[in-house]
Amino acid sequence: MTEKSNKIRLIFVIYWFLLAYVVAALIWWFIALSRQNSQMTDYKIERIQANSADYNSQYHKIIDEKNRKEYQYLGEGAIFLLLIIAGAIFLYKAVNKQLKISRQQQNFMIAVTHELKTPIAITKLNLETLEKRKLDDDQQRRLINNTLDEANRMNTLCNNLLLSSQFDAGGYKITKEPVLLNELIENSFNDFKKRHPGRNFVNTINENIHIVADSLLMQMVINNLLDNAIKYSPKEGKITAAVQKNEKTYIVSISDEGNGINHTERNKVFEKFYRSGSDANKKAKGTGLGLYLSQKIISAHGGKISIDDNQPKGSIFMLELNKTV
Numbered sequence: 001m002t003e004k005s006n007k008i009r010l011i012f013v014i015y016w017f018l019l020a021y022v023v024a025a026l027i028w029w030f031i032a033l034s035r036q037n038s039q040m041t042d043y044k045i046e047r048i049q050a051n052s053a054d055y056n057s058q059y060h061k062i063i064d065e066k067n068r069k070e071y072q073y074l075g076e077g078a079i080f081l082l083l084i085i086a087g088a089i090f091l092y093k094a095v096n097k098q099l100k101i102s103r104q105q106q107n108f109m110i111a112v113t114h115e116l117k118t119p120i121a122i123t124k125l126n127l128e129t130l131e132k133r134k135l136d137d138d139q140q141r142r143l144i145n146n147t148l149d150e151a152n153r154m155n156t157l158c159n160n161l162l163l164s165s166q167f168d169a170g171g172y173k174i175t176k177e178p179v180l181l182n183e184l185i186e187n188s189f190n191d192f193k194k195r196h197p198g199r200n201f202v203n204t205i206n207e208n209i210h211i212v213a214d215s216l217l218m219q220m221v222i223n224n225l226l227d228n229a230i231k232y233s234p235k236e237g238k239i240t241a242a243v244q245k246n247e248k249t250y251i252v253s254i255s256d257e258g259n260g261i262n263h264t265e266r267n268k269v270f271e272k273f274y275r276s277g278s279d280a281n282k283k284a285k286g287t288g289l290g291l292y293l294s295q296k297i298i299s300a301h302g303g304k305i306s307i308d309d310n311q312p313k314g315s316i317f318m319l320e321l322n323k324t325v
Helices: 003-047 055-132 137-169 181-195 215-231 279-283 290-300
Strands: 177-180 200-203 210-213 238-245 249-255 304-309 315-322
Touching: 003 055, 055 137, 137 215, 137 290, 177 181, 177 215, 181 200, 181 210, 181 215, 181 238, 181 249, 210 215, 210 315, 215 238, 215 249, 215 290, 215 315, 290 304
Parallel strands: 200 238
Antiparallel strands: 177 210, 238 249, 249 315, 304 315
């Protein structure tokens, strides 16, 4: 366990100790007031003359006053106790949330550093090889293509980081226009086929899908879903695009044949920086921004993104988008 974890654990121990002390003090306050109230009641009863004509009325008046004070102490104590417990729970959840965000940001920075370092190192090595060695045309073309792929990776990462910060700050303005989504999907599939020639891509969409959208953002969504499918499915697995039509919407699906996503994680995967829980998944490249941005973009277009099981295995990401009139 790290020194930071020990400090956090110590802080929580102190926090719960202080909370228990406050609750115990509140209970002791109630007991002390109740005792004082009983003693005052006994003292007042003793002062009543036994042969007094209104003895019974004075006695009942004192008892009623005692009961009112007990109810008052009980009500005030219960309200204070509820406020203390509610405040403690709220503070505990808030601190836990901040610690979770801090851990996610730390993991995100590590992932970003790795994601940037790898293409930079590969690009540098390829350029040094081209500079120092005489290569034939095929070798040069292969190195140049590899360098361009790494540059595209860096460009995608930078775009995701920039767009994420703009969405969070509310500073990105969506430019909507008539778009043929099937063309964007076809462009993405062709691009990924060139970059990953060994993968099995199947695009079954052979009809026009008319929507009103920001074409750049929708292209980013498709790219993120295809990239996600490649990361978390085997090389021999099939990645398929399909479409279903309803009266008012298109449902575009990108399916893979990977390990799938647990039902408990299907909402979490759209959270910022979140990465699916299995060790195999976390070893894959990524920053936890792709699905977060995809969900933000689809929601900004008035649509929905959801996950379903693929058969016999894998996941299906479904985009529900409004048709144009």
